[in-house]
Amino acid sequence: MKCSTTLTENSPPLYEQLPQRLFTRREVIPPRNDVLWRIQRGAVRALTWSEDGTYITLGYWGSGDIIGYPLSKVKPYQIECLTSVEANIVPHHLWHEDIDALLCHIQQAEELLSIIHCKPICLRLWQFLMWLGEKFGRDVEQGKLIDLNVTHQEIAEVLNTTRVTVTRLLQQFEEEGKLSRAKRRIILVLPSNLKNYRS
Amino acid sequence: MKCSTTLTENSPPLYEQLPQRLFTRREVIPPRNDVLWRIQRGAVRALTWSEDGTYITLGYWGSGDIIGYPLSKVKPYQIECLTSVEANIVPHHLWHEDIDALLCHIQQAEELLSIIHCKPICLRLWQFLMWLGEKFGRDVEQGKLIDLNVTHQEIAEVLNTTRVTVTRLLQQFEEEGKLSRAKRRIILVLPSNLKNYRS
Numbered sequence: 001m002k003c004s005t006t007l008t009e010n011s012p013p014l015y016e017q018l019p020q021r022l023f024t025r026r027e028v029i030p031p032r033n034d035v036l037w038r039i040q041r042g043a044v045r046a047l048t049w050s051e052d053g054t055y056i057t058l059g060y061w062g063s064g065d066i067i068g069y070p071l072s073k074v075k076p077y078q079i080e081c082l083t084s085v086e087a088n089i090v091p092h093h094l095w096h097e098d099i100d101a102l103l104c105h106i107q108q109a110e111e112l113l114s115i116i117h118c119k120p121i122c123l124r125l126w127q128f129l130m131w132l133g134e135k136f137g138r139d140v141e142q143g144k145l146i147d148l149n150v151t152h153q154e155i156a157e158v159l160n161t162t163r164v165t166v167t168r169l170l171q172q173f174e175e176e177g178k179l180s181r182a183k184r185r186i187i188l189v190l191p192s193n194l195k196n197y198r199s
Numbered sequence: 200m201k202c203s204t205t206l207t208e209n210s211p212p213l214y215e216q217l218p219q220r221l222f223t224r225r226e227v228i229p230p231r232n233d234v235l236w237r238i239q240r241g242a243v244r245a246l247t248w249s250e251d252g253t254y255i256t257l258g259y260w261g262s263g264d265i266i267g268y269p270l271s272k273v274k275p276y277q278i279e280c281l282t283s284v285e286a287n288i289v290p291h292h293l294w295h296e297d298i299d300a301l302l303c304h305i306q307q308a309e310e311l312l313s314i315i316h317c318k319p320i321c322l323r324l325w326q327f328l329m330w331l332g333e334k335f336g337r338d339v340e341q342g343k344l345i346d347l348n349v350t351h352q353e354i355a356e357v358l359n360t361t362r363v364t365v366t367r368l369l370q371q372f373e374e375e376g377k378l379s380r381a382k383r384r385i386i387l388v389l390p391s392n393l394k395n396y397r398s
Contacts, residue, residue, distance in 0.1 A: 048313055056316040058309055073306045074313045095302075096295045103294075106301070107272045109308050110257055114247055114273045116315065117255040117359050160316050160359070 014097055015040070018088040025149070029067070029079040035089050036068035038101065042085030043136055043148055047157070048074050057158040059109055062136050066090065066101040082148050108135075112158075121161055125169050128159055129179070133188045142180065143189040150184060213296055214239075217287040224348070228266070228278040234288050235267035237300065241284030242335055242347055246356070247273050256357040258308055261335050265289065265300040281347050307334075315359055323358055324368050328378070332387045341379065342388040349383060 015038055023029065029037060029044065039062060046059040046067065058074065060082075061067045067079055068090075090098075115131060118124035129146070137144035152166040159166070170186075173179045180187045214237055222228065228236060228243065238261060245258040245266065257273065259281075260266045266278055267289075289297075314330060317323035328345070336343035351365040358365070369385075372378045379386045 046309075050317070054318075056313060058312055071302060071305045072309055074309055096298045099295045099298075099301070102298070102301045102305070103270060106270045106304055106308065109305065109312070110245075110271055110273055113257055113308070113312055113315070114255060116312070118249070119253075 014094060015088045015090075018090060018094075020086060020088050023081045023085040023087070025081055025083055027081045027085075029081070029085075029087070031069050031078075033069050035091055036066050036070060036095060037087040038090050038098075039063055039065050039067065040086040040088060042087075043082040044079050044085060045082055045154070045158075046072065046077065046079050048077055055154075055157045057154065059112060060132070060135065060158070061105075061108075064101070064104075065108070066098065066105055071105070082150065116158070116160055121159070121165055122169050122172070124159055124161070125155070125166065126173070126178070128155070129173075129186065129188055133190075137188070140187060143187050146186045146188065148184075213293060214287045214289075217289060217293075219285060219287050222280045222284040222286070224280055224282055226280045226284075228280070228284075228286070230268050230277075232268050234290055235265050235269060235294060236286040237289050237297075238262055238264050238266065239285040239287060241286075242281040243278050243284060244281055244353070244357075245271065245276065245278050247276055254353075254356045256353065258311060259331065259334065259357070260304075260307075263300070263303075264307070265297065265304055270304070281349065311357075315357070320358070320360055320364055321368050321371070323360070324354070324365065325372070325377070327354070327358055328372075328385065328387055332389075336387070339386060342386050345385045345387065347383075 018038075020040070021037075023042075041063055043060065043062045044067060045057050046061070047055055047057050049055045058072075059067075067087075069077065069079070095102075111131065115124060115127045118127050132146050132148070132150075133144040136148055137146050139145075152170065153163045155166045156163045170179070170181065174181060178189055180189065217237075219239070220236075222241075240262055242259065242261045243266060244256050245260070246254055246256050248254050257271075258266075266286075268276065268278070294301075310330065314323060314326045317326050331345050331347070331349075332343040335347055336345050338344075351369065352362045354365045355362045369378070369380065373380060377388055379388065
């Protein structure tokens, strides 16, 4: 689900006047409990980890989304940049100005939760890729390009499965012509593109 | 996580003037896209189902929580009362008045997501019971009483596991003295109570 366009068009121009910060890939958003952040460009993931060091990804957020440590009670908790990121600081007194962004956060978190419940795992992975594609993807000739530099291990950490399973299923999807891969880029071959191939 | 106390104390008395509705156990909250509901008393669950009819529980909400169909993009989607419920209608122009309740919704949804990622399953179930106990439980002499009339099947639908596994693990917890059961009531024997038993 892409909320960014709607939000940018409808939301007050309050973000333009707010201080902006730039982050590089893999940088951690500073753990401040007094501010939220509005992502202008780029992608982040929210994560926690268990005592044995297993990472668990709790959310993927992108352009137009509101994120921040006040939105979480999970400990430990970290928001990590998956790409370079531009974000505005939203101070506490402005949080109520953009209800739509908070509703959108709730909706997206729930969508991801429903995907994690999908069975079998191949359906779960496919639905996740479609969700990523819709949220972060770019239309290219062959289909929808997901260019988040995401590893198989990271996908496993979202979907509650193993890296080995993700690798095997991505290979299977590729053999079935559902997607193509180059390095860590994934291109989803969507039905409209399949039709083009056939014609 | 119990947000209700804080919210009731800090939030504006806006809810007192809002129309109230009563629902009975198993009743479905009307699917209105123009209003949110603030639960005054009782417990509900949000759920969806897959094509093969498997239910997936997406959230448990109680006193002080804000719920409603505008918070979801998942289809199909239903909010079902687990107990009798009293709730206030919150019309659209008042949604921004209670930011804390929306933040609390986000935090709780994420907590549940992190629980669903717990491995092994026995830890997942135990953490879920502790979470339910904290949110809906009542202190009794033996520990924390969870009186939600929840079935093993329903627990399986939250935790992405099977009814058989839930039944087996609850029995195991009972044999280990971690909880006691009477019909569908569960009493968690918490460390403080264990200490009392030993002294």
